[in-house]
Amino acid sequence: MKNINVFIPAAGFAERLKPISSRIPKPLLPVTGKPVLDIVLEKVSALPVGQIGINAHYMWEAVRDHAATSPYSANILFFHEKQIMGTGGALRNAASLLARSTFLVHNADILSGINLAALLEKHVVSGNIATLAVHDYPYINNVWIDGAGRVRHVGPCIAGAVDGLRPVTYTGVAVYSPEFLRFLEEGRSEVVAAWMSAVSAGSAVGTVDVSGTYWSDIGTPDAYASAVFHELSEEGEMLYVHPSVECDRVSICGRTVIEEGSVFEGRASLRNCIILSGSRVRDGENIENAIAGSDFRVPIREPFAMHPPLPVSLVSGLLTGPPEKITFTLIGTGGSDRKYYRLSDHEKTAILLECPRSDPDYRRQIVYTEFFAKYLIPVAGLIGEEPGAGADPVSAEDGHVHALYEDLGDLSLYAWTRCVRDPGRVEDIYKRTVDILVVLHTVVTDKARECPPPNFRVFDYDHLRWETSYFIERFVRGTKGIVPEEERLLEGEFDSLAKKVDSVPKSVVHRDFQSQNIMVTEGDRPRIIDYQGARIGPPAYDLASLLWDPYVRLDDTMRGRLVEHYLTKMKNCYGDLFDEAAFRASLLPCRLQRHMQALGAYGFLAGQKGKKYFLKHVQPALSYLTEETASARSEYPALFRLVRKL
Numbered sequence: 001m002k003n004i005n006v007f008i009p010a011a012g013f014a015e016r017l018k019p020i021s022s023r024i025p026k027p028l029l030p031v032t033g034k035p036v037l038d039i040v041l042e043k044v045s046a047l048p049v050g051q052i053g054i055n056a057h058y059m060w061e062a063v064r065d066h067a068a069t070s071p072y073s074a075n076i077l078f079f080h081e082k083q084i085m086g087t088g089g090a091l092r093n094a095a096s097l098l099a100r101s102t103f104l105v106h107n108a109d110i111l112s113g114i115n116l117a118a119l120l121e122k123h124v125v126s127g128n129i130a131t132l133a134v135h136d137y138p139y140i141n142n143v144w145i146d147g148a149g150r151v152r153h154v155g156p157c158i159a160g161a162v163d164g165l166r167p168v169t170y171t172g173v174a175v176y177s178p179e180f181l182r183f184l185e186e187g188r189s190e191v192v193a194a195w196m197s198a199v200s201a202g203s204a205v206g207t208v209d210v211s212g213t214y215w216s217d218i219g220t221p222d223a224y225a226s227a228v229f230h231e232l233s234e235e236g237e238m239l240y241v242h243p244s245v246e247c248d249r250v251s252i253c254g255r256t257v258i259e260e261g262s263v264f265e266g267r268a269s270l271r272n273c274i275i276l277s278g279s280r281v282r283d284g285e286n287i288e289n290a291i292a293g294s295d296f297r298v299p300i301r302e303p304f305a306m307h308p309p310l311p312v313s314l315v316s317g318l319l320t321g322p323p324e325k326i327t328f329t330l331i332g333t334g335g336s337d338r339k340y341y342r343l344s345d346h347e348k349t350a351i352l353l354e355c356p357r358s359d360p361d362y363r364r365q366i367v368y369t370e371f372f373a374k375y376l377i378p379v380a381g382l383i384g385e386e387p388g389a390g391a392d393p394v395s396a397e398d399g400h401v402h403a404l405y406e407d408l409g410d411l412s413l414y415a416w417t418r419c420v421r422d423p424g425r426v427e428d429i430y431k432r433t434v435d436i437l438v439v440l441h442t443v444v445t446d447k448a449r450e451c452p453p454p455n456f457r458v459f460d461y462d463h464l465r466w467e468t469s470y471f472i473e474r475f476v477r478g479t480k481g482i483v484p485e486e487e488r489l490l491e492g493e494f495d496s497l498a499k500k501v502d503s504v505p506k507s508v509v510h511r512d513f514q515s516q517n518i519m520v521t522e523g524d525r526p527r528i529i530d531y532q533g534a535r536i537g538p539p540a541y542d543l544a545s546l547l548w549d550p551y552v553r554l555d556d557t558m559r560g561r562l563v564e565h566y567l568t569k570m571k572n573c574y575g576d577l578f579d580e581a582a583f584r585a586s587l588l589p590c591r592l593q594r595h596m597q598a599l600g601a602y603g604f605l606a607g608q609k610g611k612k613y614f615l616k617h618v619q620p621a622l623s624y625l626t627e628e629t630a631s632a633r634s635e636y637p638a639l640f641r642l643v644r645k646l
Contacts, residue, residue: 010108011057088189107172128206141167236613365532414515459537464498470600489638
């Protein structure tokens with residue numbers, strides 16, 4: 001396909017975004033560290049592009065200067081409009097560029113999942129003079145198309161003019177043939193008039209329906225915030241903090257974004273908010289459901305608020321407001337298919353777990369919650385479960401079961417580490433977390449026989465072999481597309497590894513004791529979640545999960561001190577009964593097992609569940625596995641060679 005040119009309209013005043021746009025032009029609004037204009041440039045540059053035109057008027061120097069720093073700056077032509085030319089006049093003003101080839105127009109304020117290559121291909125084969133990406137957006141539908149998708153009318157419904165036509169909305173993305181330029185009027189004009197002039201002249205203005213594809217025009221504070229929180233969710237995150245920001249004394253809850261150059265003058269409390277670049281937050285300030293700049297706070301809607309059916313019998317008596325006043329907010333971004341909602345009546349909050357009746361771990365989570373709490377493992381308190389949910393979930397009828405838990409907030413240990421913090425404070429919270437493991441591996445283990453059914457399963461040879469098979473199938477073959485050349489040797493090594501890990505003394509283990517399953521509550525108090533998979537297994541597997549965590553890479557010397565902290569605590573509990581040498585010997589095999597399991601999970605969640613954000617954790621896990629296979633090369637040479645290929 002021949003190269004096309006691209007035009008990015010970026011001249012508007014963004015009146016609906018004030019006072020935000022009084023400080024930052026709309027194309028430069030940041031979305032988790034990246035200005036909208038950069039996102040658009042990156043997206044259009046994936047096409048066979050010749051040159052990219054950008055027009056600007058409002059705060060044009062800022063837009064121009066930023067574009068000059070872009071990796072695509074060599075291909076950018078800047079069109080300064082001394083007077084606003086309108087959507088049509090802007091194209092005519094750039095005719096020296098656009099007349100050379102087919103061109104794509106992509107508004108600078110549009111974030112979307114539109115397939116630009118497919119739109120371009122449709123235009124090329126259709127013979128249209130223009131091809132618009134449209135979607136069904138009933139609130140503002142005003143482009144009327146016929147059964148073949150051709151534009152026939154634009155504007156309000158007019159009797160006779162729209163008979164047999166269907167209304168859609170223009171997305172701000174279109175492909176044009178250069179001949180379209182002749183339909184543009186001189187001076188200020190709107191592109192809609194040129195569409196209709198082309199249609200009147202017998203040319204085809206076609207459409208591609210992209211309904212169902214993500215789309216946002218960030219034209220209002222709520223739309224901008226929604227786009228930012230959508231991006232955060234797509235990345236599998238609850239929190240974004242620019243690496244330059246010091247937020248050690250900030251309390252954070254909900255979905256929160258803190259952009260570059262933000263300054264906190266002291267303690268502050270943030271919940272569901274965007275702190276824009278260069279903002280200053282006063283000591284003691286509480287910012288909730290807002291976009292914050294240095295001298296403004298713009299309220300926004302609660303992100304991901306919804307109203308699913310309310311299990312009234314479960315929440316009755318807990319929350320004081322009537323059911324219709326209780327708000328639900330979807331929370332959680334992990335790998336499971338379970339759903340967690342925060343319920344609030346604006347005085348109290350609680351977390352509602354919803355999972356399929358067929359989920360066998362539902363009953364385990366209920367039982368383990370009560371058992372762990374009995375022996376002082378810091379879990380979320382169980383408030384209650386829905387009547388009838390206690391039935392065997394495997395044999396129960398279709399539908400969902402619900403349980404209500406204490407609200408531990410949204411700040412996982414993983415998210416907590418996103419802020420630049422004092423190393424001593426980091427080590428202290430990890431010591432507290434290791435202390436939880438010690439209680440799990442001693443007190444809870446000694447009382448494990450008291451746990452009512454369903455009792456703890458055993459993390460044994462068969463399960464360990466399943467993990468390594470999972471690694472090969474889901475990651476090596478599935479994600480990397482590599483067929484192992486030494487499969488028989490690998491099977492023997494995996495067999496040997498599983499037998500070694502299975503042979504060590506066992507305790508009750510969490511089995512997924514990593515930073516996203518540790519919540520940080522007031523006073524830097526760690527509390528654990530997602531423990532329904534707890535088993536009787538090798539305790540070093542838990543310590544490996546925490547201290548060699550792909551989500552958070554600890555300083556090597558700190559990690560060494562934390563290992564010694566664990567060993568000291570275990571010896572204090574068990575004395576000579578604790579075999580330190582055996583535990584140390586089990587650490588490397590457990591690390592190998594854990595990181596192969598993690599990579600298999602990332603491959604499965606990204607490939608089968610569509611949660612692509614897990615792929616960003618692949619490289620840290622592979623880095624650990626590379627180190628470990630090098631240390632164990634003599635014992636597992638085929639695995640060493642395989643990992644080098646990955």
